[in-house]
């Protein structure tokens with residue numbers, strides 16, 4: 651589905667602040683893959699998403715999506731098949747608009763020349779979808795999203811993302827800013843939606859145990875490189891201890907991210 655070839659991301663080229671963030675990254679993502687991504691701070695995980703989504707221009711290399719070269723495709727065009735959720739729950743929804751108005755935008759995303767109407771049928775659909783979140787939002791359609799808690803807002807973001815039927819979703823520590831109960835709830839919904847909507851997914855997490863427990867493939871990034879790509883039986887039998895040991899073996903240095911080990 652996605653083929654990344656020799657991807658280089660360099661910021662500040664030609665300046666004293668030149669920063670070669672992604673170094674000749676190659677990655678082939680198959681349809682249905684659920685890839686968890688771990689790596690220390692500054693490893694280049696978010697930059698990889700920024701290249702994939704078209705948020706940042708690529709310095710060199712090629713990104714193909716279903717055989718089509720999308721390396722230079724504008725971010726707004728890629729948004730019709732790539733969904734993204736950020737750590738900050740405020741980013742995925744418009745706080746000054748009601749829940750139903752936010753959902754109307756999601757329902758018609760990528761559909762051109764259609765009147766964005768909210769009739770009874772559509773509203774009933776929204777109610778059915780919101781009921782699945784089990785957060786009582788189905789009774790608050792007219793409430794402004796700014797009134798919701800972080801967990802409710804992130805769950806709504808997730809729901810709105812799947813409503814727009816993306817092929818690939820990019821999750822960037824999307825439960826990290828939530829309290830444990832809401833984080834677990836949003837994670838549970840994420841897993842349900844990935845399965846139900848047959849999504850291909852990538853999930854950055856600082857929680858090594860989550861990276862091991864979820865998905866079919868685990869990638870570790872370090873200093874702009876993919877240094878591990880673990881799947882199949884090897885992933886099934888993985889432990890945090892074994893993962894850290896593998897890191898030591900490859901890099902001959904300490905794994906610097908205590909947060910990852912402690913979580």
Ligand SMILES: Nc1ncnc2c1ncn2[C@@H]1O[C@H](COP(=O)(O)OP(=O)(O)OP(=O)(O)O)[C@@H](O)[C@H]1O
Pocket residue numbers: 661662669671689690691692693694695696697698706
């Ligand atoms: N637009 C940009 N301009 C300049 N430098 C950037 C830009 N985007 C990212 N960087 C730099 O690229 C490096 C990698 O950042 P990135 O956010 O991809 O790391 P990360 O692996 O996601 O880290 P974290 O786990 O801390 O979020 C950092 O040194 C960062 O400062």
